[in-house]
Amino acid sequence: MKKLAPKINVTLKVWRQKNPDDPGHFEMIPASNISTHMSFLELLDTVNEQLTQEGKDPIAFDNDCREGICGMCGAVINGRAHGPEKATTLCQLHMRKFGDGETIAIEPFRARAFKIIKDLAVDRSPFDQIIQAGGYISVNTGGAPDANAIPIPQDVAEKSMDAAACIGCGACVAACPSASAMLFVSGKISQLALLPQGKPEAAKRALSMVRAMDACGFGNCSNHRECEASCPKELSIVNIARLNREFFKASFFSAEK
Amino acid sequence: MNWLMSTLGSSIGKKLMMALTGLGFIGFLTAHLAGNLTLYGGSEAFNAYAEKLHTLGPLLTLMELGLIAFAITHISTGILLFIQNRNARPVRYARDERAGGRTWSSVTMPYTGFIILVFVVFHLLNFSFVDKTNTTIFEIVSSAFARPLYVAVYVSVMIVVALHARHGFWSALQTLGANHPKYMPTLMVLSLVFSLMVGLGFGLLPIYIALRV
Numbered sequence: 430m431k432k433l434a435p436k437i438n439v440t441l442k443v444w445r446q447k448n449p450d451d452p453g454h455f456e457m458i459p460a461s462n463i464s465t466h467m468s469f470l471e472l473l474d475t476v477n478e479q480l481t482q483e484g485k486d487p488i489a490f491d492n493d494c495r496e497g498i499c500g501m502c503g504a505v506i507n508g509r510a511h512g513p514e515k516a517t518t519l520c521q522l523h524m525r526k527f528g529d530g531e532t533i534a535i536e537p538f539r540a541r542a543f544k545i546i547k548d549l550a551v552d553r554s555p556f557d558q559i560i561q562a563g564g565y566i567s568v569n570t571g572g573a574p575d576a577n578a579i580p581i582p583q584d585v586a587e588k589s590m591d592a593a594a595c596i597g598c599g600a601c602v603a604a605c606p607s608a609s610a611m612l613f614v615s616g617k618i619s620q621l622a623l624l625p626q627g628k629p630e631a632a633k634r635a636l637s638m639v640r641a642m643d644a645c646g647f648g649n650c651s652n653h654r655e656c657e658a659s660c661p662k663e664l665s666i667v668n669i670a671r672l673n674r675e676f677f678k679a680s681f682f683s684a685e686k
Numbered sequence: 687m688n689w690l691m692s693t694l695g696s697s698i699g700k701k702l703m704m705a706l707t708g709l710g711f712i713g714f715l716t717a718h719l720a721g722n723l724t725l726y727g728g729s730e731a732f733n734a735y736a737e738k739l740h741t742l743g744p745l746l747t748l749m750e751l752g753l754i755a756f757a758i759t760h761i762s763t764g765i766l767l768f769i770q771n772r773n774a775r776p777v778r779y780a781r782d783e784r785a786g787g788r789t790w791s792s793v794t795m796p797y798t799g800f801i802i803l804v805f806v807v808f809h810l811l812n813f814s815f816v817d818k819t820n821t822t823i824f825e826i827v828s829s830a831f832a833r834p835l836y837v838a839v840y841v842s843v844m845i846v847v848a849l850h851a852r853h854g855f856w857s858a859l860q861t862l863g864a865n866h867p868k869y870m871p872t873l874m875v876l877s878l879v880f881s882l883m884v885g886l887g888f889g890l891l892p893i894y895i896a897l898r899v
Contacts, residue, residue, distance in 0.1 A: 442780075455780065508783030515786075534781040541774050604785055606793065607771035609697070639696055648774030649697040649767050651795065652857040654787030670865030673698055677863065680693040 434466040437529040441476060443488055444536045449544050449552075457532075458488075465525040469512060470495060470502060472524055489547040497521040497661065500596030503603065504549045505536040510600035510659040518598065518661040538603035542610070542645045553599045555645035556613060562641035563634035564617045566626050579625050592619035594662040604659035607648030612656035614642050615672035616664050622675050632683035635675040698861075700763050705858035707760040712855060712880065714753060715847075719887045725895065729824040736823045761803060768796045791853040791881075798850040805843045812836075831895040840892040848885030855880050 438461040446453030460476050467475070470492050477487035493501035497518040504519055506512035512522040527533060537549045544552040595616035602610050618635060621627030627634070650669060657666045679685055693699045724735040739746060791798075812830055813823070830836050855877035859865070864873070 453777075505779060505781075508779060508781035509785055536779055536781070539775055539777055539779060541776055604787075606788060608774035609771075611697075639698055640692075643697050646774065647697075648771040649700060650861075651767070651771065651792065652853070652860050653789075653792045655785050656787070658786035665867075666860065667865050667867060667870075670860055670863045673701075673861060674863035676696075676698045677702070680689065680699075686689045 440532045469522040490549040495520040500598040510603040540608035563637035589623040601656035604655040609650045610647040611650040615668035619668045632679035632685040635679040705861040707756040837892045844889035848881040852881035
């Protein structure tokens with residue numbers, strides 16, 4: 430017979446906020462008999478079922494794919510964006526990482542640019558505004574271009590792919606002591622700036638995306654490197670250095686204004 | 687010139703100004719330390735160095751004006767960044783743990799910067815804006831460090847300067863875009879070496895003078 434997963438009892442110290450204007454508060458919610466095989470989101474599901482049965486408001490939280498690739502979930506668990514495990518989204522964090530009797534602090538991603546919609550659900554649409562400002566390339570419609578018409582060295586393609594691993598979850602902003610969005614923007618700039626297809630609009634892109642980022646009210650990068658340490662896709666701050674170079678190139682050496 | 691203002695006014699532009707002025711101060715600290723090392727050579731060597739420095743005349747004044755301009759830029763931009771970064775997260779985390787990035791040096795930058803500013807004023811009042819007609823700079827320095835309080839203040843502030851430079855040096859290079867997996871590890875070590883050099887180089891001088899007197 431299969432051995433059952435050990436069960437633990439934990440207490441959630443979870444942020445509750447009715448709406449964006451509510452000041453919000455912490456609520457202590459006990460969760461007993463939690464299987465250590467559960468993911469963190471399954472813990473929240475279980476607690477929400479319990480809350481619903483008690484006639485209470487369930488905890489609102491963002492989630493979608495639950496396999497670590499969509500970038501929808503995320504919360505600050507015990508002071509760490511996506512929790513204590515490295516290179517892991519919240520949905521891939523398991524309860525075996527927590528001890529029996531532990532009190533777990535759960536807070537939403539906090540930043541002025543990220544409005545809290547309810548409880549742990551956060552509006553990350555400023556990221557969309559940044560992408561709309563220039564996180565794309567312009568391609569004429571028509572027949573599909575030949576896949577290998579433009580030769581790209583393997584190492585360059587790899588670097589671009591590493592930057593493109595960003596799932597836009599917002600953990601970089603949440604973890605940054607200055608609530609800066611530089612790692613996100615640097616990933617989106619780098620994935621295009623490295624490739625020939627991204628070059629024609631590189632200067633315009635760098636200027637527009639940085640301006641959009643500033644307009645959203647994110648903080649200024651202070652090179653603390655908390656973003657890199659918290660990123661579930663392990664984006665490197667090498668990308669931030671590249672973003673800075675792209676921005677300086679565009680500002681001082683291009684005709685773009 | 688509109689483009690220049692919008693470049694410098696952007697988040698990356700402000701970091702650029704911090705980086706360039708910061709690197710300027712790193713250059714200044716290196717020159718200042720090199721000069722101060724003449725203190726180990728005794729009264730004559732140090733006084734000769736001071737005299738030589740002043741023979742530079744207008745060039746010295748120009749460099750001083752440059753330092754003042756750098757200081758004004760570094761301080762005003764720093765204050766602006768500090769306020770903006772605080773405002774960027776109006777509700778703080780109840781629990782905030784280090785994920786492995788920030789260091790003692792990086793999180794204290796605004797505060798160590800402020801201490802350094804206060805110290806610079808104190809330092810200039812001690813050794814620069816003093817009546818030097820009937821005395822030599824070496825005598826002024828010796829009598830200052832004969833007081834244990836001065837030694838304590840100078841030594842502890844040098845630790846603060848080392849902390850500030852520890853993050854400042856590599857951070858300035860990162861802001862300028864000089865980060866590459868090939869040489870960044872070396873730059874990080876260089877940053878540590880520089881901060882130790884500044885901390886020990888300047889920090890041991892008051893102790894040496896105090897024990898010598």
